[in-house]
Amino acid sequence: MPKKVQAAVLYEPGRPMAVEQVDLDGPKAGEVLVRIRATGVCHSDYHVIKGEWSLPLPMVLGHEAAGIVEEVGPGVTMVKPGDHVILNFRAHCGRCYYCNIGRPVLCDGIPTPRWVMFDGTTRLSKGGQPIYHMARVASFAEYAVVPETGAVPVRKDVPFDRAALIGCAVMTGIGAVVNTARVPAGSSVAVIGCGGVGLNVIQGAALVGADPIIAVDILETKLGHAREFGATHTVDASQTDPVAEVRRLTGGGVDYAFEVIGRARTIRQAYELTRPGGMTVVVGMAPEGEELAINALSLPRTEKVVMGCWYGSARPWVDLPKMAELYLAGKIKVDPLISRHYRLEEINAAFEALGRGELKRGVVMFD
Numbered sequence: 001m002p003k004k005v006q007a008a009v010l011y012e013p014g015r016p017m018a019v020e021q022v023d024l025d026g027p028k029a030g031e032v033l034v035r036i037r038a039t040g041v042c043h044s045d046y047h048v049i050k051g052e053w054s055l056p057l058p059m060v061l062g063h064e065a066a067g068i069v070e071e072v073g074p075g076v077t078m079v080k081p082g083d084h085v086i087l088n089f090r091a092h093c094g095r096c097y098y099c100n101i102g103r104p105v106l107c108d109g110i111p112t113p114r115w116v117m118f119d120g121t122t123r124l125s126k127g128g129q130p131i132y133h134m135a136r137v138a139s140f141a142e143y144a145v146v147p148e149t150g151a152v153p154v155r156k157d158v159p160f161d162r163a164a165l166i167g168c169a170v171m172t173g174i175g176a177v178v179n180t181a182r183v184p185a186g187s188s189v190a191v192i193g194c195g196g197v198g199l200n201v202i203q204g205a206a207l208v209g210a211d212p213i214i215a216v217d218i219l220e221t222k223l224g225h226a227r228e229f230g231a232t233h234t235v236d237a238s239q240t241d242p243v244a245e246v247r248r249l250t251g252g253g254v255d256y257a258f259e260v261i262g263r264a265r266t267i268r269q270a271y272e273l274t275r276p277g278g279m280t281v282v283v284g285m286a287p288e289g290e291e292l293a294i295n296a297l298s299l300p301r302t303e304k305v306v307m308g309c310w311y312g313s314a315r316p317w318v319d320l321p322k323m324a325e326l327y328l329a330g331k332i333k334v335d336p337l338i339s340r341h342y343r344l345e346e347i348n349a350a351f352e353a354l355g356r357g358e359l360k361r362g363v364v365m366f367d
């Protein structure tokens, strides 16, 4: 018998999610049932809500989450009931080329899309109709069934709301600096977009000893948060041209520029405020089909590197527990990322607040 669980279901882009009872089948071979305790409100889910990416619907969104393993399917050996886990939104196969070279985020060993289990079917349904799983996490629900590699055990003394944010915003932001770009101490850094992920790029830059760290946003409140997370300078892009201002502050551009919004226009700004020989890292996820135009001749003439960053180039089974340890050791800030807690019934209001720029992060909690 499937389990009846409360979940937020997106049926149509641009429409509120319906918070309702759906069916969740138990874990099959290699899968794990997780009781979700906390899940973050990240802009990646918001892209789906806004219809910027064409994904199959209906879908339960949510990919930044933590919970407790309740049951494991046949053959599961990496986790056991009772484990506290951070959900990994890039569950990997462990056998493909990318898994073997230590880049599991790029795993291409699973032939099925990221909205269904590895075997191509969903565990979520309603009235016999399948409901898809956002990034094989689908945490806007009381329970989730995820692949075994998608549930990473962590120390039980990490509060669930903090653990949830480690699962995406913290890992992606800090990972962008430490794993993707490998920013050396003393480098100059600019971060365009100071939301939940951008603040973590800023704290990652501070962690590795970058200086200056220039934060760019269009909201004054966000620039205030940026200072709290280690920015040394702020630029209000609603008042000033960020390219000219960052070039002025640094005498020609930064060593590393991070775009953390997901628009071609701001990616181009990030490229233009990168100094010759520097690196532009694209973390933000643009609407599907959006193309980036940069001056072709500028590439050979400046030797700039343009680099993408997915999930902070994480090795989730190493890096997520490490982030949890760093948090518990007081070396990274997670508490001040949380602006507000919500209940699942308030999920639509939480995304509206994100859209208005009112949140560092909102976190949905379950009883």
Ligand code: PAD
Binding pocket: 041, 042, 043, 044, 045, 047, 168, 169, 172, 192, 193, 194, 195, 196, 197, 198, 216, 217, 218, 219, 222, 237, 260, 261, 262, 266, 282, 283, 284, 285, 286, 309, 310, 311, 312, 354, 357, 359, 360
């Ligand atoms: P958010 O909404 O919390 O933050 C976005 C920030 O950008 C806000 O502070 C805005 O005020 C600011 N902003 C908007 N327009 C401009 C502009 N023109 N100039 C300067 N600042 C601006 O989002 P988030 O931090 O949750 O996510 C940011 C992006 O990162 C988004 O595209 C999301 O999908 C992506 C993401 N990528 C990964 C990954 O693996 N690469 C992981 C998680 C999120």
Ligand code: ZN
Binding pocket: 042, 043, 044, 045, 063, 064, 168, 169
């Ligand atoms: Zn996210």
